[in-house]
Amino acid sequence: MEVMKKIKIAQVVGNARAGGVISCVLNFYRNIDRDRFQFDFYTYGPSSHDKEIMELGGRVFYIPDVLSFFKSVSAMKSHFKKENYYAVHAHLTSLSFVPLLAAKRVGVKNRICHAHSTSHKSEKVWLVKNTLKHISKLYPTRLAGCSKLSNNWLYGKKKGEDAFLLRNAIDLTRFRPDAEREAEMKAELGLEGKKVVGCICRFEFQKNIPFLIDAFASLLLEDKNAHLVLVGGGSEEKEILEKIVNYGISENVHILRETQKPEDYFAAFDLFVLPSRFEGLPLVAVEAQAMGIPCLLSDLITDEVNVTGECRFLSIQSFGAWAEKMLDMLASAKRYDAMDKITAAGYDIKRESKRLEEFYLSLGGER
Numbered sequence: 001m002e003v004m005k006k007i008k009i010a011q012v013v014g015n016a017r018a019g020g021v022i023s024c025v026l027n028f029y030r031n032i033d034r035d036r037f038q039f040d041f042y043t044y045g046p047s048s049h050d051k052e053i054m055e056l057g058g059r060v061f062y063i064p065d066v067l068s069f070f071k072s073v074s075a076m077k078s079h080f081k082k083e084n085y086y087a088v089h090a091h092l093t094s095l096s097f098v099p100l101l102a103a104k105r106v107g108v109k110n111r112i113c114h115a116h117s118t119s120h121k122s123e124k125v126w127l128v129k130n131t132l133k134h135i136s137k138l139y140p141t142r143l144a145g146c147s148k149l150s151n152n153w154l155y156g157k158k159k160g161e162d163a164f165l166l167r168n169a170i171d172l173t174r175f176r177p178d179a180e181r182e183a184e185m186k187a188e189l190g191l192e193g194k195k196v197v198g199c200i201c202r203f204e205f206q207k208n209i210p211f212l213i214d215a216f217a218s219l220l221l222e223d224k225n226a227h228l229v230l231v232g233g234g235s236e237e238k239e240i241l242e243k244i245v246n247y248g249i250s251e252n253v254h255i256l257r258e259t260q261k262p263e264d265y266f267a268a269f270d271l272f273v274l275p276s277r278f279e280g281l282p283l284v285a286v287e288a289q290a291m292g293i294p295c296l297l298s299d300l301i302t303d304e305v306n307v308t309g310e311c312r313f314l315s316i317q318s319f320g321a322w323a324e325k326m327l328d329m330l331a332s333a334k335r336y337d338a339m340d341k342i343t344a345a346g347y348d349i350k351r352e353s354k355r356l357e358e359f360y361l362s363l364g365g366e367r
Contacts, residue, residue, distance in 0.1 A: 024091075061079055194225055204234045214319040
């Protein structure tokens with residue numbers, strides 16, 4: 001009996017140590033037909049995900065950061081030529097042109113650019129991103145993205161509307177309301193009887209966590225029983241810690257490291273918040289809704305993420321307004337079951353993985 005040859009796809013994700021992109025792509029690999037498809041992950045160095053990727057049958061290749069343009073292109077050309085990929089799927093948004101250029105130069109016929117985010121004028125690299133996004137359309141043969149907002153930002157409205165929309169879907173067997181687990185996690189974190197505001201994200205400019213500290217400190221003036229749980233790490237951690245100390249709120253703010261089981265931390269939250277300056281479509285907000293948690297999000301996040309109707313959007317111009325809104329939402333916070341809504345909106349990873357399989361098969365052709 002002839003063994004079916006697997007369809008090999010290079011997934012260029014860049015930084016795999018943190019962030020939603022690696023989580024998203026790995027989530028699809030867990031659920032795609034791995035007897036038919038093999039994902040090879042191209043990252044900037046070792047991460048906690050490497051072991052699982054290899055256990056699933058994939059491989060991990062380390063490449064220079066694409067900002068080291070010539071070294072990165074050279075390394076990827078060598079790998080892509082040797083591995084003879086059916087497709088190269090680049091997840092670097094406006095920087096995806098780098099791996100796709102390498103792929104084109106060695107004859108990879110199927111080259112996919114994937115939009116995972118947007119930008120904002122307050123970002124230091126805004127001008128660079130807005131320049132590079134025009135180059136990002138030069139080398140792909142197909143366009144894709146996680147939201148209409150991301151697609152339209154990266155590709156322009158006309159091409160954005162035609163791009164393949166692959167939602168940041170989740171495993172609904174992991175993320176669902178569970179009263180017993182909620183009680184266990186609050187007890188484990190020493191938060192029994194407390195009102196818990198939570199956020200899971202990278203501590204980077206995009207996520208705007210120093211603003212959240214300002215807002216939470218203001219909230220505490222009205223409710224000493226509130227606690228803030230931040231799960232993550234990043235370049236702004238020092239600034240965040242200094243703010244916490246300066247406000248004198250260390251007893252009410254808990255910083256926890258990233259985990260392979262974010263659903264455990266979600267279980268302790270009464271309210272999920274994310275004051276981002278820009279996003280594509282934040283997976284954590286979908287996970288929070290699946291867990292039945294009310295969400296307060298920046299109005300700079302696409303309303304496509306509000307799949308349950310339980311998200312509220314607020315300008316990040318005033319941390320006082322955020323304090324008031326958090327107080328208001330905590331006062332009436334209660335769990336809800338929105339599994340049917342999330343599935344109907346297309347965020348069930350089982351269904352979206354089938355759509356991804358169909359998308360790959362529709363590309364056709366080999367090197």
